[in-house]
Amino acid sequence: MAAKFSNKITGAILSTVVFATIALAQNQVLSNVNRHKDSDDAQIVQSQILASQPVVTAVESVGMTVSDMDRAVEFYSQVLSFKKVSDVEVLGTEYEQLQGLFGVRLRVVRMQLGNETIELTEYLTPKGKPIPIDSRSNDHWFQHIAIAVSNMDKAYQHLRSFKVQHASTAPQRIPNSNKAAAGIRAFYLASPCQKRKIVR
Structure with missing residues (x-):
């Protein structure tokens, strides 16, 4: 009990230190912006603030194209023990522009095993080349x-x-x-x- 409580306190202190460090770093950069706000340096410093923010944060899922969705879902669920999370059909201008294909219509199934997720996509139209x-x-x-x-x-x-x-x-x-x-x-x-x- 004491060990768990101690860990919680330590975690809270570490979180506070991390947030404080980030706040101090941002305040330092902001003071640099204020010092140079009437110059071109202000734009450079503001760009540095944006550049320091992480853009890529995690792998959300891994996607694979399949030729027969029903067969693929059966394989992943029965043979490899994945669980189906979602099953949708999508189409429209946004997907045509996203995929770079005219008249695209997709069936997309997300499946999960443990903490990992895969995304299976079948191109209903247009059909792709087989492997x-x-x-x-x-x-x-x-x-x-x-x-x-x-x-x-x-x-x-x-x-x-x-x-x-x-x-x-x-x-x-x-x-x-x-x-x-x-x-x-x-x-x-x-x-x-x-x-x-x-x-x-």
Whole structure:
């Protein structure tokens, strides 16, 4: 109880210090603006304020184009245990301008596994080109997502029960020469839309 209370106090103090530091830095910059407000320097300092603000803050989701949404949703939910979050159909001028395609109509499904979200998009119109049948891991359009499992042997048997398309011959141990992933067992499989996944 005491430890939790102590941590809360520490967190509050740290938050106060951080906010105070930010406020002091902003006050310093603002005083520089006031000092030079009748000169071109004021515009430079104001630009510096804007430039110091973070623009990119997080990865919101990862998007993938699929050729058959129903089949893709079935694969991600039944085989990989994702949960469907939303399922919408969109069209209109804004989406045509966003996508750079005339007459675009999309079905967009968001799915979640743990804290991560993926966004699947099927172009209802216009239809896109399929991924070549002879695609390999070194092709430029190759993409993958890595999914963590607690037991590779059980996960592999689960995948085999769904007769998934193999990319790897079987689960492989990452060698010690790859220090960031040494010892991890990984397996590549292909989704119904030829997008490969890694289970590890």
